[in-house]
Amino acid sequence: MNLSSTAAQKATEPLPAPTLDGIPRQQGRAGGVRPPVEAAPDEAAAADRSTEAHPSAAAPAATASWRKLRPWRILPTPTGTPFTFGYAAVLAGTSLLTQYADPSFVSGLQQGSSTDVAHLTQQPLLVLVASALWIAGGITSPYAIGFLLVLTALERRIGALRTAGVFLLGHIVATLATEVPVGLSVLAGHLPDSSLHRLDYGISFGVAASVGALAGLLTPWLRWTVLAGFGWMLVDDLIAFTDPMTNWGHLLSLVIGVSTWPLVRRWRQARGPDSSGRAPREA
Numbered sequence: 001m002n003l004s005s006t007a008a009q010k011a012t013e014p015l016p017a018p019t020l021d022g023i024p025r026q027q028g029r030a031g032g033v034r035p036p037v038e039a040a041p042d043e044a045a046a047a048d049r050s051t052e053a054h055p056s057a058a059a060p061a062a063t064a065s066w067r068k069l070r071p072w073r074i075l076p077t078p079t080g081t082p083f084t085f086g087y088a089a090v091l092a093g094t095s096l097l098t099q100y101a102d103p104s105f106v107s108g109l110q111q112g113s114s115t116d117v118a119h120l121t122q123q124p125l126l127v128l129v130a131s132a133l134w135i136a137g138g139i140t141s142p143y144a145i146g147f148l149l150v151l152t153a154l155e156r157r158i159g160a161l162r163t164a165g166v167f168l169l170g171h172i173v174a175t176l177a178t179e180v181p182v183g184l185s186v187l188a189g190h191l192p193d194s195s196l197h198r199l200d201y202g203i204s205f206g207v208a209a210s211v212g213a214l215a216g217l218l219t220p221w222l223r224w225t226v227l228a229g230f231g232w233m234l235v236d237d238l239i240a241f242t243d244p245m246t247n248w249g250h251l252l253s254l255v256i257g258v259s260t261w262p263l264v265r266r267w268r269q270a271r272g273p274d275s276s277g278r279a280p281r282e283a
Helices: 003-012 041-053 061-069 082-100 103-113 117-122 124-133 142-158 160-188 193-197 204-215 220-240 244-259 261-271
Strands: none
Touching (some): 082 142, 082 160, 103 124, 117 124, 117 160, 117 193, 160 193, 160 244, 204 220, 204 244, 220 244
């Protein structure tokens, strides 16, 4: 064997990469150490540019979820909740009229809109609608605030016409259920004739029914929290005994709303995903 040829052949072979004691060498295709793979300059630059262009991609999941909540959706809009928005505009107009118009003129309008027994026997349809155009207690009353929040949430889940149906159901049924006993009591001689003209107007019955209906579409813990808190407020008013007929009407309206749970849940499922693209959740 030619020693010079063998030495030249060994000189041309690549030298094995240095290794550390106790760490096995990883074999490459040619038996050597596989070199570390580094990103190409163009790929690294593209990744940097992508992170800069889309910073939300690197944001925590909690932050992304918070951005999807869109807190302004708790208020009505002309396109998203047309019934609540239009109704709120009417109530704002009558509230401004109450505050700035002549008190005697406003008193005459409210008296003519009252759902007392005398008006219900003469013009039932007119006063049932007209009585719901006023806010008892003014625009800053708890029922006015509840109207905006509750009806907006309900309309986003079941639609405008169905929300109007729930509201009117509570308003009409609770009104008749509280006024008819008054008329019967007057006929029986248990109440004076002046009770036939008891001033009765406002949106509270419809709002209470809407609260009960909306509770059926919420998650269980939130559902029972809402019902317990609102129900306790109504019971506390009843205990105070300042206006027992109206207070009983509020409790009855809440029960009416709760009784619509099977119906509103079916409507919610039939409506499908809301305007945010979210599918309905099982209650």
